[in-house]
Amino acid sequence: MEPEREFRVLQPIWDIIRDGREDFLGSPLFPVFISVTFYFVAVLPFMIIDLYGKEWHRVQKYKIQPNKEVTWPMVRQTIWVTFWNHVMYILPSSVAQWIWQPPIPLDPIAPPLWEYVWQISASFVIFDTYYGSIHAVFHKVRFLYRWLHAIHHEYHSPFSWVTQYLHPWELIIVGFGTTFIPWLFNAHCFTTYSFMLLNIIIAVESHIGFDFPWAAHHWFPFGIYGGAPKHDMHHYKPLTNFQPYFNTWDKLFGTYCPPMSAGGHKSAELLAFESKKRSERQKNFKNVFTVCGWLNLYVWKKLAPVRAA
Structure with missing residues (x-):
């Protein structure tokens, strides 16, 4: 007689997903298959809004940069690069993984709910730090930006297909x-x-x-999560907001920029940020101008005796 199993909240869901599909779910190809398929499904509704919902005023009033229009050539370009990366890089690596890696063993028992929640939460925190650090390096090191990350910033106002509009090496890193x-x-x-x-x-x-x-950033407490407005601002001001999701490290290291909200509205916090940056640029320009003036005066003084002779 089978021992009675401990009741777990997620067990019915895991049973529905797993039963009869063990070989499929355990295949090394499954994570790639489900990720690629789910990504294409996730971007589709927003592509429809961008291309065919330009007159849907109840939706368009929430656009962050309302003066930036998404066109079919833009969407076509991002789709083409996305498909190219998946066919030329992701698919071969997946096939290799399928050949050399044994099937993944599937535990018939679902994870405890608390374990499920904390491990997913911790994974997001680690991923946010992992990619946020790499992302900052891409922007700070000029040749890395030029050769690996610049393609993602071809659009200063992002749209859904830009998510994986990446250099293949960056896609692999993600x-x-x-x-x-x-x-x-x-x-x-x-x-x-x-x-x-x-x-x-x-x-x-x-x-x-x-x-x-x-959207999630409206109900996360203490403004710790940025969402679409924060990353939209990163595309608008590329040397800010390096973390993909949260705001903690950006605020700690001074790279956080307050985002615009629906309709392109700028908050008082953002206006103060822009005013501060303008003052800093003017001060830096003044300092450079002063140094150049002193250097010019020094050179003229050194050349004066030569000219008199």
Whole structure:
């Protein structure tokens, strides 16, 4: 007689997902398949809004940069690069993984709810720090920006397909973090797959260019989560807001810029930030001008005896 299993809240959901699909879910190809498929499904509604909802005023009033229009050539370019990266880089690596890696063992018992929640939360915090640090380096080191990250900033007002409009190496860096960070906790398959899909949802939402009232950044406490407005501002002012999701490290290291909200509205905090940056630029210019003036005077004094002779 089978021993009675401890009741777990997630067990019915895991049973529905797993039963009869063990070989499919355990295949090394499954994480790639579900990630790519889910990404294309996630961006589709926002692509429809961008291309066919230009007159939907109830939706367009939430656009962060309302003067920036998304056109079909822009969407076509991002789709093409995304497909190219997946076919030329992701697919071959997935096939290699399928050949050399054994199937993933599936635990028939679902993870405890508390373990599921804290491991996903911790994975997001680690991923945010991991990619935020790399992202800052991309912007600070000029040749890395030029060769690896500049493609992502071709659009100063992002839209959904820009999410994975990346250099293939950056896409691999993002995929590595998404795949391997849950392994730090020896996470359950259900936890790992859930983190991967939630990460896609949040990444796409960060790039849609809309400040919807139901978005997560409106209900996170203490302004710790940035959402679409924060990342939209990063594309507008690329030397700010390096963290992909949260605001903690950006605020700590002085790279946080208050975002615009729906309709391009600038808060008092953002206006104060821009005023401060203007003053700093004017001060720096004045300092450079002063140094150049002193150097010019010094050179003229040195040349004066030569001219008199």
